[in-house]
Amino acid sequence: MSFAENLKKLPGISHLAAINLLDAAGNVVASIENKAGSQGSLAVYNHLAQTYGSINLEAAKKGIEIFAEHSDDERANPGKHPNIARLIAIEQGGPALRVKHVFAL
Numbered sequence: 001m002s003f004a005e006n007l008k009k010l011p012g013i014s015h016l017a018a019i020n021l022l023d024a025a026g027n028v029v030a031s032i033e034n035k036a037g038s039q040g041s042l043a044v045y046n047h048l049a050q051t052y053g054s055i056n057l058e059a060a061k062k063g064i065e066i067f068a069e070h071s072d073d074e075r076a077n078p079g080k081h082p083n084i085a086r087l088i089a090i091e092q093g094g095p096a097l098r099v100k101h102v103f104a105l
Contacts (some may be wrong), residue, residue, distance in 0.1 A: 041083040049099035061091035
């Protein structure tokens, strides 16, 4: 399935302002905001956090699958899709990340 088709199956994100990704020490290493251009990534990371509790190896593999053709594009053009690159790094042995939801007011 395509990313657009996969996205339709994910929970809504209207209640979120952003998701912060934290390293093992609790430092924010990335933030995905609820704004045009990053809402798809926000929906994927929100779903992964709800399903797996963190962005761990299993979550990364599922996220790469959900991003579908964009994952292939990231592998062919490293760095083009930073939120997918992060999942690929975890898939390749990088450390898991904790997720902190930032709720919309």
